[in-house]
Amino acid sequence: MNKILKTVILLIFTHGAFAQKLAEPTVSLPTFKKDTVSITAFGAISGGRHLNTESINQAIDQTHKKGGGVVLIPAGVWLSGPITLKSNINLHLAANALLQFTKDFSQYSLVQTSWEGIPQMRNQSPIWALNQQNIAITGKGVIDGNGDAWRMxxxxxxxxxxxxxxxxxxxxxxxxxxxxxxxxxxxxxxxxxxxxxxxxxxxxxxxxxIKDYLRPNMILLEKCERILLEGVTFQNSAAWNIHPLMSADLTIRNINVRNPWYSQNGDGLDIESCKNVLVEQSTFDVGDDAICIKSGRNEAGRERGMPTENLWVRNCTVYHAHGGFVVGSEMSGGAKNLYVDNCTFIGTDIGLRFKTTRGRGGVVENVYINNIFMKDIPGEAILFDMYYEAKDPIVLSGEHREPPKVEFLPVTEATPQFKDFYINNVVCDGAAKALFIRGLPEMHIKNIQLTRLDMVAKEGIDIQEASNISLRDVKLQVEDASKQIAYILNSNDIKLHQLEVKNANIFHLQGERTSTVDVQGLTGAQPVIKADFGANKNVININ
Structure with missing residues (x-):
């Protein structure tokens, strides 16, 4: 993408109605015959004691053979083993319907699938579809994965x-x-x-x-097309909650995704190597990342070569989660053309979270984020990190984190890239840190433009191993007066324009590769420049 086109896109993106036109979803919806059959017609019994696996699968099979339609789960408590969803089926949960999956592990067969982006043996997912078209899970009921029986x-x-x-x-x-x-x-x-x-x-x-350790993702939709998830509450999954994998034309709206905050790998929605996706008007309160974009891990992901692309997330709310909107860390197939608009994160560990590490490879690019509202973020409001470790983002009691070892390594196909992000209008009332960007010495995070930020945080701006980072029209209130406005390490072409600061004065530069830091329109601070570990004060210009 040339510089002129990038500028045009940025101008469009940051100007109201034009942004909406730019980010209008193009996702095909499924359609279904109105024919409806209840699972009770196949012998299903409510009450939570009778195993209805056979009845529900028979209802799906028979309806599928007749050309499709609606398979109804009525009000009641329905216990089941794994269900296989088939083409042209809308699995519809009535109000007050609870579909609960059994904690009898013998009901789940070991199958070969994908877990965290690589081929793995796992227990069969409670709801699973492979190579199906025109499928849906809709209604006002609840699907419960009985995950407490599985999780460490x-x-x-x-x-x-x-x-x-x-x-x-x-x-x-x-x-x-x-x-x-x-x-x-x-x-x-x-x-x-x-x-x-x-x-x-x-x-x-x-x-x-080791079968009991191989926990299933609750909803796995693999290599499917034209999918609708609407209205249902998805909760208590053994591992990830909803996992669309290598699928296309996926619409998710008005759903509620819940997991206990302590749930290991208790992600809400993991969209992996999918194309044409809309997620809207949904809420998440989970134990790991909430809305997470993936595309495979390391060599397996690069060999698959399927980015997640053309994705829209809008009007969603996230409560507890490790990250609100997340890309990575398994992003080896890349991700591009991601649009996020009008989302709220309340008490989420990290708001916007972009993570990877050496070995992943893959390129994440062309990401457009607009109108994000956050409150009480325990970690970073906005985070880019290329030294991801598979640990909780907030240090637990007794844990100790060492900073990563900094060294240049050769650039190979296993070197990941983050570039071309455009983030506009972010309001954050309380965070540990406003902005954290940490690239690799051999591969900087590049071309990040942030405009109209209004942030209250304990710490300010932290930029390491990055190039062409622009912050414009920023209000920054640093709660800890001993902290700096900005810390910049081995980074270049850093622009901080129209920066209004409260409670901080220090610009701290480190590293001999730090150059060209331009600060314009600074108000509310008497700037103090610190430069050490090879950095030169002359590289910063303050007007």
């Missing part, structure tokens, strides 16, 4: 009373006594690195011995 739990995430109750329920503890597992099989799986990975030397017996 960290002691640091529970009160003493909760922890004692959990231990008394059964299960086993690890050697340190600080992680609970639901069974010995689950604990054994945790002792291996990537135990579910499909590779030579592992036979069926190996996977069976």
């Amino acid at each position: 739990v960290k002691k640091a995430k529970m009160t003493e009373t909760q922890w004692k109750k959990l231990i008394s329920s059964g299960g086993v503890l690890n050697e340190k006594g600080d992680i609970w597992y639901p069974s010995q099989s689950s604990l054994k799986g945790a002792s291996y690195k990537d135990p579910g990975l499909v590779e030579k030397g592992k036979n069926a017996q190996f996977y069976e011995e």
Whole structure:
């Protein structure tokens, strides 16, 4: 994309009605026959004690063979094992319908699928579709994955009373006594690195011995087209909640996604290697990332070569989550043409979260974010990090984090890239840090334009190993007066224009590769420049 076109897009994006026109979704919706059949016609029994797996799957199979229609789950409590969704089926949950999946692990077969972007053996997902078209899950009911039966739990995430109750329920503890597992099989799986990975030397017996550890994603829609998820509450998943994988034309609206805040891998929505996606008017309160964009991990993701592209997220609310809107860290197939508008993050660990690490490869580019409103963010309001570690973003009790080792490495296909982000009109009332950007010495984060930021945070701006970063029309209130306005390390072409600051005065420069820092229209601060570890004060210009 040439510079003129980028400028035109930015101008369009930041001017009201033109932004809406630019970001108008183009996603094909499914359509269904009006014919409706209830699962009770196939012998389903409510009450939560009778296993209805066969009845529900028969209802889907018969309706599919007749050309499709609506399979109705009426009001009531319906217990089931795994369900296979098929083409032209709208699985519709009536108001007060609770579809709950059994905690009898023997009902879930081991299948080869994808987990965190690489081929893995996992337990079959409670709702699964492969190579299907024109499918939907709609209504006003609740789908519950019974995830508490599967998940390991960290002691640091529970009160003493909760922890004692959990231990008394059964299960086993690890050697340190600080992680609970639901069974010995689950604990054994945790002792291996990537135990579910499909590779030579592992036979069926190996996977069976650690079966309980291989938790399923609750909704897996793989290589499907024209999908609608609407109105339903999806909750209590064993691992990820909703996982569209290598699918196209996906519409998600008016859903509610819930997981306990302590749930390991309890993501809300993981959109992986998908094309043409609309997510709107939905709420998330989960244990890991809320709305997360992925495209495969490392060599497997690069070989797949399927970016997530043409995605719109608008009018969504996120409560607890590790990140509100997230890209990564498994983004090795790339991501592009992502549009996010009018979203609210309340108490979310990190607001806008873009994460990767060496080895991933892949390019994330052409990301347009507008009208984001945040409150009480425990971590960073906006974060770009190319040193991602698979840990909670907020340090738990007893944990200690070491800064990454900084070294130049050769640029290869495994070197990830973040570039061409346009973020406009972000309001944040309370965060640990307003903005954090950390690239790699050999591959800077590039071409990030942020306009109209109004931020209250304990710390200000932190830019490391980055190029062509522009902040314009920024209001920054730093709650800790000892902190700096901006810390800049080994970065160049940094523009801070129309910057209104309260409670901070310091610009701290480090690194001999720091150059061309331009500050214009600074108000509310008496600037103090610090330069050390090879940085020169003369590289910053303040007018």
